[in-house]
Structures are given as C-alpha cells and as structure tokens.
Amino acid sequence: MKKIALIFPGQGAQKVGMGKDFYDTFPVSRIIYDQAGCWLDMDVCSLCFEENNKLDITRYTQIGLLTTEIAMLKAVEEMGIVPVVTAGLSLGEYAALTAAGKMSEEDAIRIIDKRGQYMQEAVPTGGSMAAILGLNLKIIQKICMETTGIVEIANDNCPGQTVISGETEAVVRVCEAMKAAGAKRVAVLKVSGPFHSSLLKEAGDRLAPELEKVQWIDSPIPYVSNTIGELIREKERIAPLLVRQVSESVRWQQDMKVMTAMGVETFVEIGPGKTLSGFAKRIDRKLSCISIETVKDLEKMEALLC
Template sequence: MMKAAFIFPGQGAQKIGMGKDFYETFEVSKAVYDQASSWLGMDVCELCFEENDRLDITRYTQVGLLTTELAILKAVEEKGIRPVVTAGLSLGEYAAITAAGKISLEDALRVIDKRGLYMQEAVPVGGAMSAVIGLDMEVIRKVCEETEGIVEVANDNCPGQTVISGEAEAVAAAGEALKAAGARMVTPLKVSGPFHSSMLKGAGERLKPELEKVQWMNSDIPYVSNTTAELVEDKDKILPLLVRQVSESVRWQEDVKVMTDMGVDTFIEIGPGKTLAGFMKRIDRKIKCINIETVKDMEKLEALIC
C-alpha cells in the first residue's frame, strides 16, 4: 500500500495564473478562493489570476500562494488520497498543517495574511538573501560565523544548495568568502528581506497573538516542523514552533529524511512549480515525487490510485 506525503512549496513559487484552471474546474477549489476573498476582504482571484504588481509583494504573495495550495489540496483530497505525513517549505508549512487537519482553512488564511504583513513591515533596510551552490554546510556555517555583521543559514534545501540571510553587507561579504572557499555559485535572491534570519524575530513575536486566536486541533496525521525537523503530533507544540519559524532556519533536507525514515514512498508536491521535486532529486534520486500544479497534472494521481 502506498505511503504518501503531501508537501507544499514556499514563497518564490508564485506566478500569475496559478490555480486558475482548478478554480474553473473543481467546485471545491473555487470555494477556497471565494472564501479567502470573503474572509480577508480582498479579491484573491484577481491577485492570483490577473497581471498585477502585488503578487511578488510579501504581504500578498503569502495570501495568494497559500490560497492556491489549499485550493489544489481540496481537489487532490477529492481523489481519496490520504497522506501519512505532511510538510511544507516555510510558508508551505501552513498548508501542511492544514492538510494534516490541525488548523482550519479560515484560521490558516487569516494567520498567513498577518504573517505576510508583519514580515513585510519588519524588514529592516539592507536585508538580503543569497543562494549558495556547491559547498558543504559546515563550511558555510563557519564562513557566516566569521563574517562581520548578521549573516546566517536560512535554508538547508538539498545537497549543494543552501540559502544565507541577513544584513546586505554581511551577506555580500560572506558570498565573496564562500566563493573563495570553493562555492560553485553564490546568487543574490530577489526577495524583499532577510527571511529566516534573526532579523525577523520581531515579526514572529508580533505574530504570536494571532496564533493564540487559532483553535488548534489534534489529528492522526503528523506534519514535520521546518524549525526542529521533527514530527509534530501534539497541537500544543504548534504555536511556539510557528513563532520561531519566521526567524529560524528551514531544515528541509532533514525534514525529507524524517519522512523517508517513516517509510514514505511517494511525495506529492501540491502547488505551483517543481521546486521541491527538484530538491528531492538532489536529496535522493530514488525518491518518487510528483507535482500537482495544473488540472492536467491530476492525471498523475490516477496512476497512484489504480
């Protein structure tokens, strides 16, 4: 019997038109967009489907991307596929927690609206992030520690791909040092701030009262925390982890190991793009991972069900 994990991408996967075919094809998907628009007081369909300048602004990116992931999730769930575990990259962790049955759709969207806003407002002048390709994690950590200013590991995505985050000058200086240490490439990312660094700690603390309003639920499906790379089953552990998640590293490579150690044999990436599927190939080429981005991709699920 298949042991599936649902996984969800984070900020950066967004694109104009994402989810539109699901909105037009599946009533359950349409309902998610319509409910999100009503709950948040904004036209989420316009945000996701029509050309605009807002979708790449953190506040709106997070709303649009989570809505799309949850809309596609509802269509996947209609196929009768049930995961044994879920996980998501950064923002995607909120979709994972929803898919695991530990937070309602409405609560997840209301919290992510505030999370995006607080992260956007907390972004200090001069924050930056860079992707580091082809260098060992321990070397990266050592260089960051030796660099003057704030620069930290933000994401451990897969072997050979790490993201650093912090003050712009420190990130740039660390980038030069990392290239000198043997990095194949150091690429500045087009982001609006130093996400998953200690510079965002204030945004996490500001988010805490919003998380305290949520009615967290126990369920029989665990999810894997970005922050600790551990299975989370107890609802009482979720809130403090999400406060920390804003400013601490995303340990994606370790998250994947937790799930494969559980016996997961099929990963289903739900959302736009193939970011996580790409990471999976670099973590372990034997891992089976399919991505559900368009309605046509739903055909891949038929083969799993049969």
C-alpha cells in the same frame, strides 16, 4: 495505496495564473478562493489570476500562494488521497497543517495574512539573501560565524544548495568568501528582506498572539516542522514552533529525511512549480515525486489509488 507525503512550496513559487484551472474545474477549489476573498475582504482571484503589481510583495505573495495550495489540496483530497505525513517549506507549512487536519482553511489564510504583513513591516533597511551552490553546509556555517555583521543560514534545502540571510553588507562579504572557498555559484536572491534570520524576530513575536487565537485540531496525521526537523503530532507544540519559524532556519533537507525514514513511498508536491521535487531528487535520486501544478497533473495521481 502507497505511503504518500503531501509537500507544499514556499515563497518564490508564485506566478500569475496559478490555480486558475482548478478554480474553473473544481467547485471545492473555487470555494476556497471565494471564501479567502471574503475572509480577508480582498479580491484574491484577481491577485492570483491577473497581471498585477502585488503578487511579488511579501504580504500578498503569502496570501495568494497559500490560497492556491489549499485550493489545489481540496481537489487532491476529493480523489481519496490520504497522506501519512505532510510538510511545507516556510509558508507552505501552513498548507501542510491544513492537509494534516490540524488547522482550518480559514485560520490558515487569516494567519498567513498577518504573517506576511508582519514580515513585510519588520524588514530592516539593508537586508538580503543569497543562494550558495556546491559548498558543504559546515563550511558555509563557519564562514557565516567568522564574518562581521548578521548573516545566518536561512534554508538547508538539499545537498549543495543552501540559502543565507542577513544584513546586506555581511551577506556580500560572505558571498565573496564562499566563492573563494570553492562554491560553484553564488546568487543574490530577488527578495524584499532577510527572511528566516534573527532580523525578523519582531515579526514572529507579533505573530504569537494571533496564533494563540487559532483553534488547533487533534488529528492522526503528523506534519514535519521546518524549525526543528521533527515529526509533530501534538497540537500544543504547533504555535510556538510557528513563531520561531519566522526568524529561524528552514531545515528542509532534515524534513525530507524524517519522512523518508517513515517509509514514505511517494512525495506529492502541491502548488506552482517543481522546486521541492527538484530538492528531493538531489537528496536521493531514487525518491518518487509527483508535482501537482495543473488539473492535467491530477492524472498522475490515479496510479497512487491502485
């Protein structure tokens, strides 16, 4: 079998109906949705499968998306797929931790509920995010540092795509400076707060005692931390990094380089959309990527078992 990395998207990938065909097809997937509903005393199936006004609210987005990713993961695992490493973008890191065998599905879903709640409650008035396309990361960092107010790098996704986060007025000023500096496109994102910025530090601090309750598991499969862009094998390092992850930059481009350096031959993105596969191709067009979004997509996995 080829060296496989399992990767999981973050907030923004969610959509109504996600995972419904997995729920209908695989008992292992159905169990995850049903158990998530019991663990959280919530109708998680309706949240994910039916039109509603909650799915784009941070707390519920995180519950629905993580449950879906884990439900899809269980179907992939039933096929005999064993990764050499895992990684996930922001909340996707919790799916990566379960895929690496470092935390249980129940702990992951219970924690993501708290994470989403604390992030939603910590959102200050006047915070926003924006995507900057076609501008060098060092130039973006310099402009952010020279701008009055709080505005920081939230995501280094891939070459030519960076996300900034902070106080709305500061973000607006930075966006204008980015355009003047030659950015191909500047787009304010439709999000409910300045995620992955220091303005969310309170949410990470509140999450810390919840993470201390998790029964972390020793496992041979490493995952790559968003926060420091390094392989993590020791369970003792996980909780402190997840606390920092809430308010620090996501180093996704570095995560991908770490996995490529391990000799990963195929990246398998599990979850709605193809965002991470798109990032991978911009990092290196020669990278092999598979997106698992529907049951039909599982047919692509058969070649990996040869």
